[in-house]
Amino acid sequence: MNFDLNTEQKMLKDSARNFFSREADKEFIREMENDEKGYSQKMWKKMARLGWMGLLVPEKYNGEEMGFLDMTVLLEEMGYACLPGPFFSTAVLSVITLLESANEKQKKRLLPKIADGSQIITLGWIEESGTYSGKGISAKAELKDDNYIISGTKLFVPDANTADKIIVAARTDNSPEDPDEGISLFVVDLKGDLKGDLKGDTNNKSINIEALKTIRSDKLCEVTFKNTIVPKDNMLGEPGKGWETLNKVLLKAAVAKCAEMSGGAKRVLEMVVEYAKMRHQFGRPIGSFQAIQTGAAC
Amino acid sequence: MDFAFTDEENRIISEIREFIEKESTPEMLEETHKLERIYGGKLGREFIKKFASNGWLCPSWPEEYGGINSSAMLTYMIKNEMAYSGIPALFVGAHMAGPTIMEFADEKMKEKFLLPIAKGDLEFSLGYSEPGAGSDLLSLEMRAEDKGGHYLVNGQKTFNTHAHVADYHWLAVRTDPDAAKHKGISILIVDFKTPGITIRPMITIVGSRTNEVYYDNVKVSKDCLVGEENKGFNYIMEALDYERMFPFAHYRKVFENIVEYAKEKIVHGEPLSKKPLVRQKLAQLEIELEASELLYYNLAHVLDNGKVPNYQASMEKTFVCELDQKISAVGMEIMGQYGQLSKGSKWAPFDGEMEYYYKWSIVETIYGGTTEVQKNIMAQRGLGLPRV
Structure with missing residues (x-):
């Protein structure tokens, strides 16, 4: 077992630490809380130039083709910086979903645009039950000629307010024996102004996006589809096998989230220790009291 | 030993409940919520003046100072009822400065402040x-x-x-x-x-x-x-003991809302309340709420026996505030995705109350002395452990 970062990982960590300390100070993060988009496009482009959006994307789709472990190094730094924005939904959730399920043609069209920072893509799976399970999915996708017609409501969709596309989980079979069966994944265009891109669906008036206010002012949305027409070529993977894909995504996303949170926790502990050394009461730094020491150490 | 309230105490509490039901308006409750239940807002003042005209704001005070000569027990019951109902519940005049003035100030100062405080005319x-x-x-x-x-x-x-x-x-x-x-x-x-x-x-x-x-x-x-x-530091110490005697029933209300949510929220065809994990967490909270009730009313008992609770106030404050954090954390867990939604969000249960109280319980744990400070007091004054 070796817990040391390799040279490449060290470089990634250092460059991320430097970048965020320069570009994402406290004022910026507070500003983003109240910002409608919740991220800075200028910064997004810079992050793309550093290769971060395409970290998990294979080289043949213009990505960096680095490993998942490398991604956790970067995410830890993002947590450390308390970075707001659609990185997690685009470069983690969506990239993993696409790598697990998209066909060659779809990958070629979508992944390079994620890697170069020109497209934000999110994932809409949770519904009213609030659970990550096949049982919770009741949005419907019905095949009509060459299109699927999607109807249903997705909740807690991250960054849908700024995303160009959304990957949606919907039922193509309404009464399977196993509720994890019969779910399919579709790429749906949210902006509808990208000509020739996966035959972008242009009737996006059938989609309603409403941002939900949350405890940390991140951008979680309700996304409602009402007879949204999606070309059948936009289906990812085999029909009915969507949950199999999402199950894998869920496990990897959980690990990725842990990396982000452990970075955040590290920063909080640093702040606590710094304050305990600096703040004086009763004529000494409060960090000299055992109650504070055991609290900080446990 | 008798753990029951008297008929007379219960009668006054139901009278107060009726009064609050009848006289509180949504606008006043909204103002009070925005002020974190502290006293001083315009509508809150109008309401409390009416409320106080019955002698309910400082009930244990003598009649000449606007009270009804009641026991501390009844005072504590009323304070808790106020916390539960969402009307102004945090008073500096009535609960902290007033009792200290009563005990230490000269007659002239008592004349000037006590009656107006008990009538709700003044806040500190x-x-x-x-x-x-x-x-x-x-x-x-x-x-x-x-x-x-x-x-x-x-x-x-x-x-x-x-x-x-x-x-x-x-x-x-x-x-x-x-x-x-x-x-x-x-x-x-x-x-x-x-x-x-x-x-x-x-x-x-x-x-x-x-x-x-x-x-x-x-x-x-x-x-x-x-x-x-x-001699101010002695007065502060006593007023602080009063400050620490926390009513807890606003979190009883939060807890009731969580229980209601668990009963009504259907997940995969079954209410959350049928899940053993959910039931056990709620049962545990009920145990601790009842314990905090005993700690709280014990303070009134000590006062009614002519003493000022001291480390007991720290015990109650710590237990209640730590419990408030626990209730909020369990509420967040049970509500899951929905718990994070704030006031004004379309899907927020109880209009975003959960995430609000999750944060508020932290503020409450800090003011009037943090848990660490209270535990030092308990160790030194309650257990007689040596000072560091």
Whole structure:
């Protein structure tokens, strides 16, 4: 077992630490809380130039083709910086979903645009039950000629307010024996102004996006589809096998989230220790009291 | 030993319940919520004046000062009812300054303040903490110089919560900088309209407002001195004990809402309340709520026996605030994705109450002395362990 970062990982960590300390100070993060988009496009482009959006994307789709472990190094730094924005939904959730399920043609069209920072893509799976399970999915996708017609409501969709596309989980079979069966994944265009891109669906008036206010002012949305027409070529993977894909995504996303949170926790502990050394009461730094020491150490 | 309330106590509580039901308006409750239940808002004042005309604001006070000579027990029942119902529940005048004035001030000051406090006409703001004096209150530096007929006050206070809505400042100042730390502090009652006072907001994690207050050559008459000069620290200690006697029933209400949510929220064809994990967590909270009820009413019992609770107040405050955090955390877990939604979100249960109280319970644990400070008090005064 070796817990040391390799040279490449060290470089990634250092460059991320430097970048965020320069570009994402406290004022910026507070500003983003109240910002409608919740991220800075200028910064997004810079992050793309550093290769971060395409970290998990294979080289043949213009990505960096680095490993998942490398991604956790970067995410830890993002947590450390308390970075707001659609990185997690685009470069983690969506990239993993696409790598697990998209066909060659779809990958070629979508992944390079994620890697170069020109497209934000999110994932809409949770519904009213609030659970990550096949049982919770009741949005419907019905095949009509060459299109699927999607109807249903997705909740807690991250960054849908700024995303160009959304990957949606919907039922193509309404009464399977196993509720994890019969779910399919579709790429749906949210902006509808990208000509020739996966035959972008242009009737996006059938989609309603409403941002939900949350405890940390991140951008979680309700996304409602009402007879949204999606070309059948936009289906990812085999029909009915969507949950199999999402199950894998869920496990990897959980690990990725842990990396982000452990970075955040590290920063909080640093702040606590710094304050305990600096703040004086009763004529000494409060960090000299055992109650504070055991609290900080446990 | 008798754990039941008397018929008379129960009768008055149901009368109060009816009054609140009848007289409180959604606008007043909204204002009170925005003020974090502190007293001083316009609609809250209108309501409390009516409420107080029954002697319910300071019920244990003598009738000449606007009370009904009740037991501390009934007072505590009323305070808890107020916390439960969402009307103003945090009073500096009625709950902290008032009792201290009653005990230590001269007749003239009692005449001036006690009846108006009990009628709800006046509210105070505590003026203790300073940038360098938080838990270590003895280090406070705000200076009041004796200028013969008046004091000249200069300095800065922080975390003075009611200051922006109160009428008077219950101000701790240093009147003798050469004496031992605890022998040079006095309490002044200062009218906030006095020239030279500036109040600025400090905003907390939950968005609530507390204040920093600046004194710039403020002239304060010597009539405003509470009790004796340089004995202020004793008065503060006693008022702090009163501050720590926390009603807890606002979290009883939060808990009831969580239980209701668990019963009504159907997940995969079954209410959440059928899940063993959910049921066990809720049952545990009910145990602890009942324990906090006993700790709370024990304070009234001690008062009714002619003593001022001291480490017992710290015990109750710590237990209740830590429980508030637990209730909020369990609520967040049970509501899952929905728990994070704020007031105004379409899908937020109880209009975003969960995430609000999750943050508010942290604020509450800090003010009036943090858990760590309370535990030191319990160790030293309650258990007789040596000072560090």
